[in-house]
Amino acid sequence: MTAAGKGATKAASSDALIVEFAGEEFTVVPGDVFTVGREGDLAIDDNLFLHRHFLTIEYVERLWLLSNVGSRLAATVTDSGGRVQAWLAPGARLPLVFAATSVVFSAGPTTYDLVLHLDAPAFREMQPRDEDGGLSTIGDVPLTPAQRQMILALAEPMLRRDGTGMSELPTSAQAAERLGWTLTRFNRKLDNVCDKLDRSGVPGMRGGVRSFATNRRARLVEHAISTRLVTREDLPLLDAPRPSAGEDDS
Incomplete structure (x- = not known):
């Protein structure tokens, strides 16, 4: 595995975004286009199932956007509590509005997990009201x-x-x-x-x-x-x- 990032050397600001992967952190500031894939700012792996350029992160009109620039792979995007989930298909983009956003995707037999942190998120997570005895409805699929x-x-x-x-x-x-x-x-x-x-x-x-x-x-x-x-x-x-x-x- 290799990891590189021009954003890693830049000073953080209130609008900065932190990419966390495998214990390393990369700082992305407005004006950057941060690329994740086999190559790019975060060169994750030499896995040939992974696109050279798969995901990009950029600041557009006061919002951080996560884009899938690949042609085959999709990513699962959730808030830190697992209460909101989106499937980011090829060609799709998604605003990042939570303090911590988890991005999970697979390429061949390998699954990758990274976390995106915002110091000034557009939305603050709130604790759900305990109206069902503490049971969560997220992922609430009955299983044997x-x-x-x-x-x-x-x-x-x-x-x-x-x-x-x-x-x-x-x-x-x-x-x-x-x-x-x-x-x-x-x-x-x-x-x-x-x-x-x-x-x-x-x-x-x-x-x-x-x-x-x-x-x-x-x-x-x-x-x-x-x-x-x-x-x-x-x-x-x-x-x-x-x-x-x-x-x-x-």
Whole structure:
């Protein structure tokens, strides 16, 4: 991994934006066009699945804008609390209005996570009113214990890493082995969860003629992490007693 950034050497101002990746910080000031990709101000990785120039950040009319300048990859963008989520498709742009914005995307088998910080955000996050006994509606998709274990097996490397950065996405065979399942059972759970999220309006969960199996798993992990569908605190469930195939076929 390499990282470089002309903004890293500039003095911060009240309008500055900080890009945090893998423990490093890059300061971007109005007038800069900060580029993220295989090349650019933040040269993330030599991953050939990643665009040379994938994301740009620039200050336009008193707003910071995040743009997807790639042609194939999308990014999941959320506020720090996981309460607001957007899918940034190729050609799309999004204003950055929160104090901290998480950007998660996958290129091939690798998932990347960076955080964008604003000192003077347009919106301040507010604590939600506790009208439902502390239960959150974000990512509130009913899952069976086995379905949650399936998601955790895929998301485990990303949940265990320290700080922002990158993690390798397990193959279906590796995740199935982690759970002690057959590959057929794992794929059935994956199909069921992706269908459930697709019906809930989550984009990218259905495969197509030009879609690869890796893409759907990566998109599931992106969604699960960014919406707190699973968290690091859920990891002990991976080693919890597992229902047999006959007890949980969903």
